Amino acid sequence: MSNYVVSVQALILVFFIGCWELAGRLRWIDVLIFSYPSKVGRQIVKDAVSGELWPHLAMTVGETAVGFLLGTLIGTLLAVLIWWSPFLSRVLDPYMVVFNSMPKVALGPIFIVLFGAGFTAIVVTTLSITVIVTTLVVFNSFNEVDANLVKVIRTFGGSRRDVFLKAILPASFPTIVSTLKVNVGMAWVGVIVGEFLVAKIGLGYLIVYGFQVFNFTLVLSSLVIIAIVATAMYQLVVYIERKLVRER
Template sequence: MSRTSAGVGTTQLVLLLLFITLWEVAGRQRWIDPLLFSYPTKIYQQLYTSMADGSIWPHVAMTVVETVTGFALGTIIGTAIAAALWWFPFLSRVMDPYLVVLNSMPKVALGPIFIVLLGPGLMSIVTISLSVTVIITTINIYNRFREIDSGYIKVVRLLGASKSQLFRLVILPGSFPVIISTLKVNVGLSWVGVIVGEFLVAKLGLGYLIIYGFQVFNFTLVLSSLVVIGIVATIMYQLVAALERKLTQGWRER
C-alpha cells in the first residue's frame, strides 16, 4: 500500500470517528433531539439486540436476495438490449425516443402498477429494481458500442469478419471497461429500487423496517436499518470492485 493510500484511509477513518463522537455527544447533551436523530450507542444497542435474538436476519436476507436478483437481472437484460440495438440499427432508431423518455421518467412511480400487475411480493419488488437499472444499463453500454473506433471496425470487416465475429472480438471487448463500471452503478441503483419497493408493499425486509419504525416513532430502528443497508451495500460494492480488478487484469493479459 502506498503512503498516499494509507494517508487517505487514515483520514477517512479519523473523519468517521469524529462524526460518530460528535453525534454521540450531541445526542446525549440534547443538542439534537435524541428521539428524532438518536445517537450511536442507542443504535448499537438496537442492532445488538436484534442480532442476538435473530429478528433482523430474515429482513437482511430478504433485502439482499431481492437486491442481488435485481442487480444481476438488470445488468444482464440491459446488456442484452444494448446488443440488440447495436445489431439492428433500424430497431435502435425506432427505440431511441422511447429510451430517452423512459430514462427521464421517475421509474419508482411505476411501482404501484407493478404491484397491481404482479401482486405484492418478491416479483413486484424485483421488477421495480429492474425498472431502475435496465434503462441506464442499456443506454450506457449501447452508447459505448457506438463509440468503438470506426476505423478499427472497417479494418476488421475488410479482413472478412462476420457481424457476430465483429461483435464478439471487437465491440464487446472494447466495451468491457464500461460494462464493469456499469456494474458499480447498478449496485446503488438496485438498492434504491428494492428499498422503494419494500416501502410500498413488503412485509419483510430492511425497507419494511424503516417504514415500520416511522409508523411507531422508533427512529432508532429507522437509523439502525439505514446503518445495516450502508454496511451491506458497501460489502456488495467492494465485491463488485474486486471482481472488476480480477476481470480487468485477465482482460489486459489476454
C-alpha cells in the same frame, strides 16, 4: 498512497460518529428524531441477538442480488440487441429515454397489480431502474469504440458479428464491468422503493414501520445496516472488476 486515503476516510468517519454521539449525549440535537450512534448500535445488537433482524436482512439482500444480476444481464443483452439493429435502436431510443426519466415510485402500484404484493413486484421495480441505465451506458460505450477498429475488420471482410466480437465487445468490456458498480446502488434504491410500497418484511419495511411507530432509532439502524451491506457488495464488485480487468 492508498493506505493514506483509507486512513483519511476512516478519520472522517470516526469524526462524524464522534460528533453525532456528542451532539446526542449533550442534547444539541433532538435524539427522538436523530438518535445517536451508541443507541443505534444497541438497537442493531438487540435485533440481531433476538433474531428479528435476519429474516428482514436476508429478504432485502436476496431481492437486491436478484435485481442486480438480472438488471445487469438484461440491460447488457438489450444494449447488444439495439446495437445489432440500427433500425431498432432508432425506434427504441426515445422510449428508453422517456422511461428512464419516469419516477419509478409511480410505476410501483402498477407492478403490484400485475405481479402481486411480494418478491416479484419488488424485483421488477428494481429492474425498472437498473435495466434502462445499464442499456444506455453499455450502448453508448459500444458507439464510442474507435471507428478505425471497425474499418479494419470490415476491410478484411469481417461480418457484423466479427466486428462485435473482435472490436466492440473487447473495447467495451471495462465499461460493462464498471456498470456493475453503478448497478449496486441502483439495485438498492429499487429494492427499498419496492419495499416501501408493498413489503411486509425487509429493511425497507422496517424503515416504514419505524416511522409509523415513531421509533426513529429503528429507522436509523436499518439505514446503517443498508449502508454496511451495500458497501460490502460494492467492494465485492470492485474486487471482481480488478480480477477481470487484470486477467484481460
